[in-house]
Amino acid sequence: MLASADALPDLTGRTYLITGANSGLGYYTALGLGKKGARVIMACRNPSKAADALAQLKAAGATGCETVTLDLASLDSVQRLAETINASGGPLHGLINNAGIMATPHHLTQDGFEAQIGTNHLGHFALTGRLLPTLLRTPGARVVNVSSYVHRFGTIRLDDLMMTRGYARWPAYFQSKLANLLFTLELKRRAQGRLLSLASHPGYADTNLQTAGAKMEGSKLAEGFFGLGGALFAQSAERGALPSLLAAAAAEVEDGAFYGPSLQLWGAAGPTTCAARARDEATARALWERSVSLTGVSYAELG
Numbered sequence: 001m002l003a004s005a006d007a008l009p010d011l012t013g014r015t016y017l018i019t020g021a022n023s024g025l026g027y028y029t030a031l032g033l034g035k036k037g038a039r040v041i042m043a044c045r046n047p048s049k050a051a052d053a054l055a056q057l058k059a060a061g062a063t064g065c066e067t068v069t070l071d072l073a074s075l076d077s078v079q080r081l082a083e084t085i086n087a088s089g090g091p092l093h094g095l096i097n098n099a100g101i102m103a104t105p106h107h108l109t110q111d112g113f114e115a116q117i118g119t120n121h122l123g124h125f126a127l128t129g130r131l132l133p134t135l136l137r138t139p140g141a142r143v144v145n146v147s148s149y150v151h152r153f154g155t156i157r158l159d160d161l162m163m164t165r166g167y168a169r170w171p172a173y174f175q176s177k178l179a180n181l182l183f184t185l186e187l188k189r190r191a192q193g194r195l196l197s198l199a200s201h202p203g204y205a206d207t208n209l210q211t212a213g214a215k216m217e218g219s220k221l222a223e224g225f226f227g228l229g230g231a232l233f234a235q236s237a238e239r240g241a242l243p244s245l246l247a248a249a250a251a252e253v254e255d256g257a258f259y260g261p262s263l264q265l266w267g268a269a270g271p272t273t274c275a276a277r278a279r280d281e282a283t284a285r286a287l288w289e290r291s292v293s294l295t296g297v298s299y300a301e302l303g
Contacts, residue, residue: 001262001268001269001270002242002243002245002246002250002268002269002270003242003268003269004242005028005031005032005035005036005238005241005242005245008032008033008036008245008249008250009036009249009250009251010036010037011033011036011037011038011249012036012037012038013037014033014037014038014039014091014093014094014249015038015039015040015041015090015091015092015093015094016033016038016039016040016041016092016093016094016095016096016248016249017040017041017043017085017092017094017095017096017131018030018033018040018041018042018043018096018098019043019044019070019072019096019097019098019099019124019127020043020044020045020098020099020100021040021042021043021044021050021053021098022042022044022046022049022050022052022053022067023049023053023207023208024205024207024208024237024240025098025146025202025205025207025237025240025241025244026042026096026098026099026241027053027056027057027237028237028238028240028241029096029098029241029244029245029248030042030053030057030062030065031057031060031062031238031241032241032242032245032249033062033094033245033248033249034057034061034062034063034064034065035060035061035062036249037064038064038093038249039064039065039066040057040062040064040065040066041066041067041068041085042054042057042065042066042067042068043067043068043069043070043081043099044067044068044069044070045069045070045071045072045073045099047067047069050067050069051067053067054066054067068081068084069081070127071110072099072118072119072123072124072127073109073110073111073113073115073118073119073123074109074110074111075110075111075123075126075295075296076110078123078126078127078130079126079130081127082127082130082131083130085131085134086130086131086133086134088134090134091134091137091138091141092131092134092135092138092141093138093140093141093142094141094142094143094144094248094249095127095128095131095135095141095142095143095144096144096146096244096248097124097127097128097143097144097145097146097180098144098146098244099119099123099124100119100120100146100176101115101116101119101120102116102173103116103169103170103172103173104116104169105169106167106169109122109123113162113294114161114162114163114167114172116169116172116173116175116176117161117162117172117175117176117179119176120173120176120177120179120180121176121179121180121183121291122291122294122295124145124180124183125183125291125295125297126295126296126297128143128187129295129297129298129299130297132299132301132302133301135195136194136195136301140195140196141195141196142195142196142197142198142247142248142253143184143187143195143196143197143198144198144199144200144244144247144248145180145181145183145184145197145198145199145200146180146199146200146201146202146244147177147178147180147181147184147199147200147201147258147274148173148177148180148201148202149201149203149204149260149264149265150173150174150177151174151177151178151180151181151201151274151275151278152274152275153171153174154171154174154175154176154177154178154179154277155171155174155175155178155277156175156178156179156182156277156283156286156287157175158283158286158287158290161175161290161294163175178275178277178278179287180199181199181258181274181278182278182280182283182284182287182288183284183287183288183291184197184198184199184256184258185197185256185278185279185281185284186281186284186285186287186288188255188256189281189284190288190299190302191302193255194302196253196255197255197256198247198248198253198254198255198256198257198258198259199247199257199258199259199274200243200244200246200247200258200259200260200269201243201258201259201260201261201272202237202240202241202243202244202260202261203235203240203243203260203261203263203264203265203266203267204234204235204240204265204266205234205235205236205237205239205240205241206234206235206236206237206240207237207240235261235265235266235267239261239266240261242261242268242269243259243260243261243269243272244259245269246259246269246270247259254271257271258271258272258273258274259271259272260272
């Protein structure tokens with residue numbers, strides 16, 4: 001169990017890359033790792049917001065943080081960042097696939113994917129595959145995919161992954177979060193111990209993800225509803241980041257494990273369970289193959 005980021009071991013000499021690290025869970029994951037001496041690469045879409053977050057992190061004692069630009073809704077952006085990281089020659093001890101969008105109005109990524117599956121799953125699938133050369137040459141490297149408790153309500157629509165036959169924002173989100181877990185366990189099977197593949201979920205955490213979809217839609221009523229719910233019932237984003245911190249940096253973790261709050265929606269971080277559909281190997285293989293086809297990232301290094 002992990003009740004506080006202060007309980008993490010010293011991380012001096014270790015390097016982590018976190019997507020969406022300028023706010024919410026990503027920010028507090030960066031803070032927890034950075035205060036323990038890690039070098040933290042904050043991969044963010046908005047350079048201005050990233051710069052503001054970086055200043056706050058450094059002031060809080062996470063002095064090893066730095067920013068890079070990444071738009072997970074663009075495969076070109078993913079490739080550019082991965083090429084830069086791979087060319088640096090340095091280690092990458094942990095990739096934390098944290099960024100995401102939730103229950104947004106229908107829109108497409110730059111590559112024509114439905115935005116929630118495109119950002120939450122396909123963007124991270126491509127980034128992980130592109131970074132494999134660096135991950136595989138770093139002993140003990142970990143990939144952490146941030147899923148959600150609501151993956152339990154998801155269904156993978158292999159015949160209509162982009163929901164062209166009737167888009168619904170919440171089922172699209174549930175699908176993307178289920179995809180995170182199927183990807184995690186299929187990566188574990190294919191990597192065969194050459195890296196650790198893990199997943200986490202924050203429970204019910206108060207972040208701007210709760211209201212982003214309503215803001216995009218322009219619904220003040222929905223924005224107020226979700227904002228009030230977060231303020232009254234959710235745990236803090238700092239607490240919500242603990243499962244990701246445990247998966248990324250705790251001394252003892254199990255390959256393929258799923259970490260979340262002890263009470264599912266609230267509490268200290270520890271091992272948790274996923275829905276049976278997240279362990280379906282046939283679906284995981286089919287989603288993997290579809291993801292390779294869509295992104296052009298083959299994971300050739302895994303053989």
